[in-house]
Amino acid sequence: xxxxxxxxxxxxxxxxxxxxxxxxxxxxxxxxxxxxxxxxxxxxxxxxxxxxxxxxxxxxxxxxxxxxxxxxxxxxxxxxxxxxxxxxxxxxxxxxxxxxxxxxxxxxxxxxxxxxxxxxxxxxxxxxxxxxxxxxxxxxxxxxxxxxxxxxxxxxxxxxxxxxxxxxxxxxxxxxxxxxxxxxxxxxxxxxxxxxxxxxxxxxxxxxxxxxxxxxxxxxxxxxxxxxxxxxxxxxxxxxxxxxxxxxxxxxxxxxxxxxxxxxxxxxxxxxxxxxxxxxxxxxxxxxxxxxxxxxxxxxxxxxxxxxxxxxxxxxxxxxxxxxxxxxxxxxxxxxxxxxxxxxxxxxxxxxxxxxxxxxxxxxxxxxxxxxxxxxxxxxxxxxxxxxxxxxxxxxxxxxxxx
Numbered sequence: 001x002x003x004x005x006x007x008x009x010x011x012x013x014x015x016x017x018x019x020x021x022x023x024x025x026x027x028x029x030x031x032x033x034x035x036x037x038x039x040x041x042x043x044x045x046x047x048x049x050x051x052x053x054x055x056x057x058x059x060x061x062x063x064x065x066x067x068x069x070x071x072x073x074x075x076x077x078x079x080x081x082x083x084x085x086x087x088x089x090x091x092x093x094x095x096x097x098x099x100x101x102x103x104x105x106x107x108x109x110x111x112x113x114x115x116x117x118x119x120x121x122x123x124x125x126x127x128x129x130x131x132x133x134x135x136x137x138x139x140x141x142x143x144x145x146x147x148x149x150x151x152x153x154x155x156x157x158x159x160x161x162x163x164x165x166x167x168x169x170x171x172x173x174x175x176x177x178x179x180x181x182x183x184x185x186x187x188x189x190x191x192x193x194x195x196x197x198x199x200x201x202x203x204x205x206x207x208x209x210x211x212x213x214x215x216x217x218x219x220x221x222x223x224x225x226x227x228x229x230x231x232x233x234x235x236x237x238x239x240x241x242x243x244x245x246x247x248x249x250x251x252x253x254x255x256x257x258x259x260x261x262x263x264x265x266x267x268x269x270x271x272x273x274x275x276x277x278x279x280x281x282x283x284x285x286x287x288x289x290x291x292x293x294x295x296x297x298x299x300x301x302x303x304x305x306x307x308x309x310x311x312x313x314x315x316x317x318x319x320x321x322x323x324x325x326x327x328x329x330x331x332x333x334x335x336x337x338x339x340x341x342x343x344x345x346x347x348x349x350x351x352x353x354x355x356x357x358x359x360x361x362x363x364x365x366x367x368x369x370x371x372x373x374x375x376x377x378x379x380x381x382x383x384x385x386x387x388x389x390x391x392x393x394x395x396x397x398x399x400x401x402x403x
Contacts, residue, residue: 042066042192042224042276042286050091053125055118062087064191065244065286066222066270075099076186079212081138082106082193086115089131090122092189098128103180105136107145134179138190139197139205141212142174180212188212188219192286195224195247202257210261213293216343219263222288224276225251231280245277248284255289263291264318264338265345292345295319299332300364303355305375306331306339310349322372328353330375332367353380 042065050069051059062085069091072078078092083104092102106112115133123129135145148170157163188209197205209219226248240246249257258266269290275283295318308315308323316322317339323329331339338344340352356379 046091050094053122054087054090058085058087058090058114058118061085061114064088064222065224065276066191066288068189068191068220068222068288069095071220071269071290072096072187077101077184078187078189079180079185080104081188081190083115083133084111086133088189088191089115093122093131094126096130098130100130102131104131104133105138105141107135107137136179138193139201139208141180141208142178143170144173144177144179147173182211183214185212186214186217189221191222192224192244194221195244195249197247206257206261210263210293215294218290218292220288220290222286224248224284225254225287227251227283230282234279245279245284251287258289258291259318262295263293264295265292267345295334295338297334299334299367299369300361301367302333302359302364303357303379304331304333304336305329305353305380306336307351307353308349309351321369324372328375328377328380330373332369333364356380
């Protein structure tokens with residue numbers, strides 16, 4: 001089997017880095033929790049006045065490259081990957097309100113201590129406490145590392161047998177008391193952290209983001225991307241790894257990582273025109289990407305159609321369906337709901353065309369997806385006729401090309 005470009009890039013990076021990437025990142029961010037390091041972040045303008053109540057220490061010692069918090073709403077449960085000093089979490093605490101919930105995950109004890117230091121003070125200012133901070137790796141969101149450390153205090157490792165017991169205990173914790181449960185989060189955000197994860201763990205990282213999101217939930221990620229593959233010199237520089245450069249995703253592959261694990265509606269919300277840094281002729285810049293979860297499940301025939309408004313002659317979705325401008329395109333119920341939901345990224349470009357005769361989910365049959373299938377008008381307009389008049393050989397859809 002031919003290796004995909006994504007896995008080629010990740011394995012290539014893993015081979016070249018001749019040092020402990022995780023250790024280099026951890027040590028640098030430990031230091032930056034104690035002493036501000038402006039070079040670790042891109043200049044970012046945050047929405048509104050949410051920073052006004054935050055202590056200066058948090059503002060100075062929290063690092064990022066974008067503002068994913070502006071895409072979150074009241075009442076949502078939000079997970080911040082690599083929450084650092086807690087700046088984004090405390091912005092989100094105000095945005096989601098008393099009915100919402102904010103969870104920060106970080107691997108760095110110093111950063112966690114800084115975020116927790118002001119938790120009570122900020123709760124008093126906003127009038128409620130809706131934030132939690134946990135120690136964990138963002139590529140392994142089932143494992144609560146504080147529980148692991150507590151177990152190690154009573155069970156130090158001095159042999160292979162004890163190491164096996166430790167491994168089994170970690171699996172037990174993941175299974176019986178996962179840090180973040182499946183399908184429990186409305187929005188996953190991250191601000192300039194995904195690039196810091198070891199290359200070998202990046203695919204697992206995206207799978208974990210997908211796992212914890214509810215159906216219909218979304219990821220909003222600000223991170224550093226590059227326009228070309230980093231050179232060996234860049235990859236072998238620990239300072240550039242911990243400085244959000246060496247681990248940057250190539251910008252086209254970054255979006256494909258979301259697609260590969262099953263996300264849909266993937267879009268670039270913001271892309272800095274000016275590079276943050278240029279090294280060896282390679283441009284490194286900030287982007288913010290949004291992606292949705294929820295296209296799993298059966299394709300059921302409920303006689304729905306959609307009309308793509310334009311301006312393009314035709315467009316293709318993540319499942320290969322082609323929608324032609326101005327045509328009544330036949331879609332399954334799942335695709336219809338995705339495209340026409342008011343919160344969908346597609347809704348502004350789509351006209352929903354419901355069926356003339358409603359079909360319940362219980363009575364719906366399997367829908368045979370076609371790349372280009374036109375819905376017969378008689379199935380969606382209110383004339384008094386028998387649906388059996390439609391050509392059944394076409395599966396209720398015209399077999400012809402629409403464009």
